[in-house]
Structure formats: structure tokens, C-alpha cells
Amino acid sequence: MRTMEIKKSLFDNLQNFFGFDNFKGEQEAIITNILQKKDTFVIMPTGGGKSICYQLPALMSEGTAVVISPLIALMKNQVDQLRAFGGTDSIAHFLNSSLNKAEITKVKQDVLSGETKLLYVAPESLSKAENIDFLRLITVSFVAVDEAHCISEWGHDFRPEYRKIRQVISNLGENIPIIALTATATPKVQQDIIKNLQMNKATLFKSSFNRSNLFYEVRPKRNILKEIIRFIKSHPSKTGIVYCLSRKKVEEVAEALNLNGIKALPYHAGLEPKVRADTQDKFLMEDVEVIVATIAFGMGIDKPDVRYVIHHDIPKSMEGYYQETGRAGRDGGEGVCVAFYAEKDIDKLAKFMKDKPVSEREIGTQILKEVIDYAESSVCRRKQILHYFGENFNEAGCGEMCDNCRAQKTHFDGAEKLQHTLQVIGALGEKFDDHHIISFMMGEETPQIVAYDHNKLPEFGGGKEDGLTLWKSLLRQALLNNYISKDIDSYGLLRLTKSGKAFIESPHSVRFVLNRQMEAGEDEQEDGGQQGGGTLDTELLKMLKELRKKIAKQKSLPPFVIFQDPSLDEMCTHYPVSVDELKQIQGVGAGKAMKFGAPFIELIKKYVEENDIDRPIDLVIKSAANKSALKVSIIQNIDRKIALEDIASAKGITYEDIIREVESIVNSGTKLNLNYYIDEMIDEDRQDEVFDYFRSAEVDSIDEALKELGSDEYSIEELQLMRIKFLSELGN
Numbered sequence: 001m002r003t004m005e006i007k008k009s010l011f012d013n014l015q016n017f018f019g020f021d022n023f024k025g026e027q028e029a030i031i032t033n034i035l036q037k038k039d040t041f042v043i044m045p046t047g048g049g050k051s052i053c054y055q056l057p058a059l060m061s062e063g064t065a066v067v068i069s070p071l072i073a074l075m076k077n078q079v080d081q082l083r084a085f086g087g088t089d090s091i092a093h094f095l096n097s098s099l100n101k102a103e104i105t106k107v108k109q110d111v112l113s114g115e116t117k118l119l120y121v122a123p124e125s126l127s128k129a130e131n132i133d134f135l136r137l138i139t140v141s142f143v144a145v146d147e148a149h150c151i152s153e154w155g156h157d158f159r160p161e162y163r164k165i166r167q168v169i170s171n172l173g174e175n176i177p178i179i180a181l182t183a184t185a186t187p188k189v190q191q192d193i194i195k196n197l198q199m200n201k202a203t204l205f206k207s208s209f210n211r212s213n214l215f216y217e218v219r220p221k222r223n224i225l226k227e228i229i230r231f232i233k234s235h236p237s238k239t240g241i242v243y244c245l246s247r248k249k250v251e252e253v254a255e256a257l258n259l260n261g262i263k264a265l266p267y268h269a270g271l272e273p274k275v276r277a278d279t280q281d282k283f284l285m286e287d288v289e290v291i292v293a294t295i296a297f298g299m300g301i302d303k304p305d306v307r308y309v310i311h312h313d314i315p316k317s318m319e320g321y322y323q324e325t326g327r328a329g330r331d332g333g334e335g336v337c338v339a340f341y342a343e344k345d346i347d348k349l350a351k352f353m354k355d356k357p358v359s360e361r362e363i364g365t366q367i368l369k370e371v372i373d374y375a376e377s378s379v380c381r382r383k384q385i386l387h388y389f390g391e392n393f394n395e396a397g398c399g400e401m402c403d404n405c406r407a408q409k410t411h412f413d414g415a416e417k418l419q420h421t422l423q424v425i426g427a428l429g430e431k432f433d434d435h436h437i438i439s440f441m442m443g444e445e446t447p448q449i450v451a452y453d454h455n456k457l458p459e460f461g462g463g464k465e466d467g468l469t470l471w472k473s474l475l476r477q478a479l480l481n482n483y484i485s486k487d488i489d490s491y492g493l494l495r496l497t498k499s500g501k502a503f504i505e506s507p508h509s510v511r512f513v514l515n516r517q518m519e520a521g522e523d524e525q526e527d528g529g530q531q532g533g534g535t536l537d538t539e540l541l542k543m544l545k546e547l548r549k550k551i552a553k554q555k556s557l558p559p560f561v562i563f564q565d566p567s568l569d570e571m572c573t574h575y576p577v578s579v580d581e582l583k584q585i586q587g588v589g590a591g592k593a594m595k596f597g598a599p600f601i602e603l604i605k606k607y608v609e610e611n612d613i614d615r616p617i618d619l620v621i622k623s624a625a626n627k628s629a630l631k632v633s634i635i636q637n638i639d640r641k642i643a644l645e646d647i648a649s650a651k652g653i654t655y656e657d658i659i660r661e662v663e664s665i666v667n668s669g670t671k672l673n674l675n676y677y678i679d680e681m682i683d684e685d686r687q688d689e690v691f692d693y694f695r696s697a698e699v700d701s702i703d704e705a706l707k708e709l710g711s712d713e714y715s716i717e718e719l720q721l722m723r724i725k726f727l728s729e730l731g732n
């Protein structure tokens with residue numbers, strides 16, 4: 001075809017088949033290149049319209065295009081779409097392990113008859129002899145290698161089978177054009193792809209990786225659940241994804257979100273395929289607001305209006321981070337990306353790698369270091385991300401679309417220190433990594449420093465007074481501004497670039513940003529244990545106490561049976577105005593909320609309106625997880641009439657612990673029948689006496705009760721048990 005004809009035919013097909021009027025970005029040039037039978041290498045971020053680049057030329061070419069794709073879900077998705085566009089099933093097929101024999105026969109028939117324009121194949125299936133034999137029978141228009149970064153160990157999901165692709169293609173016939181596509185490729189991954197697929201002559205099409213509509217932010221990991229819930233609640237009726245590193249965390253966080261009134265579903269590879277598919281559908285249909293997922297979620301899910309992506313844990317690589325955040329705002333609209341960072345998470349990730357082979361560990365460590373540097377640096381996030389993908393970006397173009405560009409910054413004049421650092425790097429023969437250089441400046445006698453006698457050099461420790469943060473900041477920016485480069489092939493050793501060498505000769509003034517300190521996070525176990533930090537509304541507290549007294553009188557119950565003081569206090573910081581919200585208050589379970597809640601909610605609602613109170617969005621975070629599992633188990637064991645001591649020892653907790661758990665179960669409105677246990681310990685008359693006392697008691701205090709009833713007569717344990725019985729029978 002002549003160029004003009006191609007052009008006309010291209011637009012016709014784009015309109016007729018896909019229903020678009022115009023090509024995006026470089027699509028047209030890419031497709032033309034493929035139609036001219038040239039090898040083509042496409043690096044285009046997610047959402048750039050990658051698949052059309054091979055789908056359209058496949059439809060226009062003679063024969064069948066073979067598309068290699070790593071994920072069955074992804075293949076199915078694309079085949080479904082093509083069939084919907086094309087109006088016929090035979091136009092596209094996939095060949096993978098999910099098909100039975102009859103289905104495979106049908107696929108082969110359609111391909112042989114020439115009706116199939118695209119055949120999707122998993123790399124594992126591609127290298128099978130029978131499939132190679134089959135493909136040799138047909139005309140292959142070209143081979144598309146999707147997710148081509150899987151070829152490289154430096155990509156974020158290396159697949160060894162990808163290394164065999166070139167060999168297979170050579171077996172299929174001569175001069176079959178290859179198109180390699182990826183949405184993430186650092187310069188290193190790019191090299192690997194070209195080398196491995198032997199595509200030296202390929203035309204490279206690289207789009208910018210800048211996603212200007214995404215807002216990037218890294219927060220220190222503190223009160224993580226609360227922060228996440230607050231974030232989600234401040235983005236009502238929008239959908240988002242929360243990524244966690246482990247399946248266990250996924251389950252925990254999803255449960256906590258639900259407990260706090262957010263519709264969330266977990267997603268990870270450990271779930272049944274059917275459940276996973278349902279979850280995806282519900283997300284697409286917006287039956288759930290949030291998916292809490294491991295990185296297994298997202299590939300092939302094309303929801304254009306995901307409004308936020310939260311990283312509960314810092315991701316393992318910048319590529320992963322870019323991919324996952326890239327799922328936000330695909331329609332060009334709002335997309336907020338928040339990652340939580342704690343140093344101890346890094347330790348966890350490092351531990352995962354401990355058992356891996358040395359080379360893999362070495363690579364993993366370097367990849368991880370990039371993430372740490374990203375999280376800790378105060379330089380524009382966008383500039384850092386794009387630098388990672390080999391793009392130079394001036395932060396002025398960020399438009400305050402990252403936390404660092406919005407924050408107040410501390411600058412320092414870096415000229416002299418940069419010159420000195422570059423000199424040191426040069427003097428040490430460009431043979432050391434950033435860690436070593438920083439240790440050298442700080443005068444730390446690490447084993448490596450000592451081994452090389454660097455502690456005997458006059459410059460050793462010369463920068464100690466400037467502090468660690470300054471040196472970390474300086475080296476990071478020396479890299480981001482291309483005064484030095486990291487030699488990825490050899491352990492990330494720092495090399496002087498041309499401009500680095502020039503700077504040593506004639507330095508000019510440079511202003512660097514000092515990293516902000518990420519304050520250490522609290523222990524995660526404390527998540528949600530702490531109650532809202534708002535100030536107590538004493539006026540409301542007075543009113544609530546009066547109401548409680550009134551109701552107690554009506555029902556002839558002591559006030560503390562209704563709601564206990566800590567619960568009232570909390571109502572005065574969180575202002576619950578619905579039964580659901582009331583249930584979030586500590587010590588108020590579903591039972592209590594239903595039984596006594598209505599007049600309290602009524603009063604608070606009126607109070608909030610009259611006083612124009614701005615209610616905090618974040619209610620108390622109810623943490624479920626382990627704690628609730630323990631409670632559930634205790635309740636079950638009590639139903640089976642097992643002695644409390646025995647339950648405690650089976651659960652590995654003390655008797656005091658179990659009493660505390662039982663109290664908290666009863667306090668929050670669950671009825672427990674402990675008579676089997678109490679009747680053994682306390683005779684009936686004494687039980688009646690204690691009951692009568694509690695009925696008339698003004699305050700809820702075991703000490704007070706002990707004083708009144710006499711410590712010779714009763715033990716603390718007995719009174720605790722009786723109080724549990726009393727609250728359970730009268731309050732719940």
C-alpha cells in the first residue's frame with residue numbers, strides 16, 4: 001500500500017472498528033511503522049492506548065498476529081473487547097492453559113481458515129512444541145510482545161519464559177516483524193528488551209511518562225488505618241484502591257474499612273477465581289467504593305475513573321509504584337496517590353529477600369533503595385519518578401501536583417559541598433555506591449571503609465557536622481540533576497557524568513533542598529486502639545449525663561448500665577448522629593445502640609445543629625482483626641460452658657486478660673450467660689446481695705462495691721463476675 005492509502009485506510013478502520021475519530025499521541029506513526037513490516041518498540045504509559053497499536057494493524061494485515069501476553073485475565077479481556085467490536089467470535093482467540101481440548105480445536109480451525117486476526121498466547125503455551133508446529137502452518141503477520149518488561153530482571157515482574165520468546169519467533173519463520181510494548185521501562189529494562197528480542201534496528205516510540213493529572217504524596221506511617229479512613233471519608237462517592245503488601249493485611253484493612261462504614265472488598269491471589277471475578281465486577285459496577293488488594297489487582301482492569309490509589313505499605317519498586325498509581329485518573333480527571341512510608345517496612349521487605357539467590361537479592365536491594373530515596377527526598381515527586389524512567393523534568397512543570405512542591409522547603413547552598421563530593425567520588429576511583437560515600441563524609445567506620453583504609457584519608461569524616469540528612473539530600477540531587485549516575489550493572493556504583501566533571505572544574509551556585517524528616521511511626525498494633533484526639537465537649541457531656549440519669553430512672557437501672565462514662569466522653573468528641581455511627585463509639589455494640597441509642601442520637605443531632613458543630617469525619621476506628629477473633633472465640637467457648645481459666649489457658653492469656661475481654665464484650669452490648677461458672681463459685685444468697693447493691697449503686701466502681709459489701713465477704717474477682725452478670729442481664 002502507498003502511504004496515502006495506508007493513511008486513509010487507517011482512519012477508516014479506526015472509526016469503523018473502534019469508533020474513535022482520532023489517534024492519540026504517536027499511535028498513528030506506530031501503526032504505520034508496523035504496517036511497513038518494521039520492528040517496533042513502544043514504551044507508553046498505561047492509559048496511553050497501547051493495545052490499539054497492534055490491534056489495528058493486525059486487522060489490516062494478511063494472516064494472524066500473535067500477541068504474547070503474560071496474564072490470562074488480560075487476554076480474555078482484550079479478546080472479549082475485540083469480539084464486541086468485530087461482531088464475530090472468530091476474529092480473536094486466545095490459546096492458554098485455561099482451554100479444554102474441544103476449545104483448542106475450535107481455535108485452531110478458526111486460525112487456519114484465516115478468520116482470526118489476533119491470537120493471544122501465554123509465553124508458556126508459546127514454547128510448547130505442538131503450538132510451535134501449529135503456528136508454523138499459518139501466516140503470522142507479526143508478533144506483538146505485550147508487557148515486554150517481563151523479559152528483564154530489572155522490571156517489576158520478571159517472567160523467565162519471556163527470555164525464550166526470541167527463539168520461538170525465529171522458529172516460526174523468517175523476517176516476522178516484532179512489536180514490543182511496555183508501560184514501564186527504565187533505561188536498563190529498555191536495553192534488556194532490545195538485547196533479548198534482538199531488536200537493534202527497531203524504531204523506538206517512547207511517550208512521556210508524565211501523568212500530569214496525578215497528585216503524588218508520601219506520608220509517614222502513623223495511625224495508618226485512621227489516616228486511610230479519614231482520607232476515604234473525605235472523598236465520598238468516589239472509588240479507589242488501597243494496596244497492601246500481604247494478603248493478611250489486605251483482609252485486615254478491608255474488614256476495618258467495612259467496620260467503619262466504608263464499602264470495601266479484599267482482593268488477592270489467595271481468593272477463589274470466582275470471588276476475584278465477582279470482586280472486579282463489583283468494583284467496575286461501583287457496588288463497592290474501595291478495593292483493598294495486593295498487587296495482584298489491577299492488571300487488565302480498565303476503570304477510567306479510579307480517583308485515588310493508596311499504598312498502605314511502600315511498594316517494592318518504583319516501577320510497581322508507577323504502575324499502581326497509574327490506575328488512578330485514567331480519564332485525565334482527579335487522581336490522588338498517597339503512599340505511607342515507615343522505615344521498618346523497608347526492613348520487612350529486605351527480610352523477604354533474604355532467602356533469594358545473591359544476584360536476585362542484589363538487584364532487589366538496588367530497586368528497593370530507589371523507593372527509599374524517593375520516599376525520603378523532598379525533591380518534586382514527579383521529577384524523581386520521571387528521572388527513574390530516564391526523563392529529565394523541570395519541577396516547575398509539576399504545577400504543585402505533589403506534596404513536596406506544595407511544602408515549605410529548606411534550601412541550602414550546595415556548590416562547595418557538591419564540588420567536594422564529586423572530587424571525593426573521583427578520587428576514590430568511581431568505585432563506590434552512595435552508601436559508602438555518605439559513610440565517608442560522616443566519618444563512619446563501616447567494614448568497607450576500614451577494609452579500603454578510607455578512614456585514614458584526610459577528608460574522612462569532614463562532613464560530619466553537616467549531618468546525615470544533608471548528605472543524603474545532596475547525593476540524591478546530584479543524581480537527579482545528572483552530576484553523577486548510578487552504574488546499575490555494577491552494584492549501583494556512582495560515576496561522574498560529563499556535567500559532574502565539568503562542575504569540579506568550574507562550579508556554579510546550586511541550591512539544594514534539604515530532606516524533611518519523616519517522623520517515626522507508632523507501632524501498627526496500636527492502630528485504632530487510640531481514640532479520637534478531639535477535645536471533649538463538656539456542655540454536651542453534661543446534657544448526655546442528665547439524659548442517662550433520666551432514662552436510668554425510668555428503667556430503674558443504674559446509669560452505668562445504659563452507657564458507661566468513657567462512651568459518653570467519646571460521644572462528646574465524635575458527635576455520632578446515626579445508629580451506625582453510635583456503634584463506632586467504644587463500649588457501644590449493636591445491642592446497646594439499638595436498645596438505648598435513639599434518645600442519645602436525637603439529643604446529639606439537635607445539639608450539633610443548634611451549635612453549628614463541624615463534626616470530625618473520622619469516627620473512632622474500630623479495629624477488628626485479631627482482637628475480634630479472640631472475642632468471638634471467647635463467646636463461643638462460654639456458650640459451650642467452659643471454665644474461664646480453661647479458656648484463658650487455651651488462648652494463652654491470663655485470667656485478668658480474659659475478665660477484661662469478657663467485660664468489654666458485655667460493655668459493648670453482647671449478652672453473655674456466665675451462670676454455669678458463677679453458680680459454682682458464689683452461692684445464691686451472696687449473688688442476690690451483690691445484685692441488689694449494683695441495682696442501687698450510683699457509680700460504676702468495683703472498689704466502691706468492695707468497700708460497701710466488705711472485703712472480708714467478697715473478693716474482687718467475685719464482684720467482677722457479678723458485675724458482668726448484672727450488666728449482661730439488665731443492660732443487654
Ligand SMILES: [Zn+2]
Pocket residue numbers: 379380381382383395398399400401402403404405
Ligand atoms: Zn512536584
